[in-house]
Amino acid sequence: MTHVLETAGLCKEFGGFRAVSDVSLKVREGDIHALIGPNGAGKTTVFNLLTKFLQPTSGTIVLEGRDITGEKPAALARQGMVRSFQISATFPDLTVLENVRVALQRRSAPTYAFWLPGRVLDRLNARAMELLELVDMQDFAQTRAADLSYGRKRSVEIATTLAMEPRVMLLDEPTQGMGHEDVERVTRLIKRVSAGRTILMVEHNMKVVSGICDRISVLQRGSILAEGSYAEVSADPRVLEAYMGSDDADGDIGAGGEP
Known part of the structure; x- marks a missing residue:
């Protein structure tokens, strides 16, 4: 399958701390691809690198065959990659x-x-x-x-994201802070708007991930630990070990939010 978004050797250092280490990610065209991991795994940092709110220390980012490593966020939006944030922005x-x-x-x-x-x-x-x-x-x-309720504000935010005519949508914790009913509604919504688009999402709710995602990348300490379908990564002993002690009642392997 065609890969619409790729990274190679992506790294980000803050002083002497390496928050993201050698992340090589391939997001297939038309997939809903989840980026998950325990608290502090580097999920939000990877998102910030992909959308150019942070510049990588090293590595490359390619969108539809074009190297966008040096691009600005506004330029990416014009090229069809649009992001939502953890906090609803209306x-x-x-x-x-x-x-x-x-x-x-x-x-x-x-x-x-x-x-x-x-x-x-x-x-x-x-x-x-x-x-x-x-x-x-x-x-x-x-x-x-x-x-509006918080969940409906998120729906409005998705509508405003769609107004930018994105080919690639990056959703950062789209169901964070929602009750069960809102989670189910927004999950159905994400599935619906994915038609003809590629979605990369950071998500902590494993019921959401298992229900709609085609592929999952698991981060641990800034590196990709495992990739595959939900069935594959949830059965991976390394993933189970990484999640040991995390407090999340939403799914089998669970994942908390990230500061």
Whole structure:
């Protein structure tokens, strides 16, 4: 299969501490690929390296055959790799529709569009509603984002990510802090929006990982410990040993969040 995102020998040092060590990752086109590991394994650091919020100490990152190691985050978004964050990022005083429209403005309108009258931007409403329907948020279009539950805010964030027309979506702890009902809804949503896209996600909930992920990479102390399907990695003695003592009731091998 074609690999849409690859790293080779990726390393990141902070002073004398090596947080990421020789990570060579291959994400197949069209897969939902999970990056998991115990607390402090380096998952978020790898995400920050991939999306260029951190520069690697050494190693390379390739997106669809192009070396993007020296690119800036905004350039990656324009090339089709878009990231969500652990903390839901919505504009609280804007409606759900307006939040999605902001993302559409960034994608399709000139930079000064933010200063244009709202009626001029109404042409974006139809596409915004299409995206809200995709994430089952059409009934909340006129609701202020501040008035939404946490899980529904995450749904809005996924809609705004889709507004950037990503080919590769990086989701950082998409179900963190959610109750059971929201977890199930967002899991179904991720599966739905994965059609025609590649998703790389950091996720601590092993029920989510086992239910929707095609491939899993397990990190330990900044290095890849194991890779494969959920059945393969959950039966790997090295993975079981790495997770010993972790307190997580969500799955067989479990994984906590990462600071």
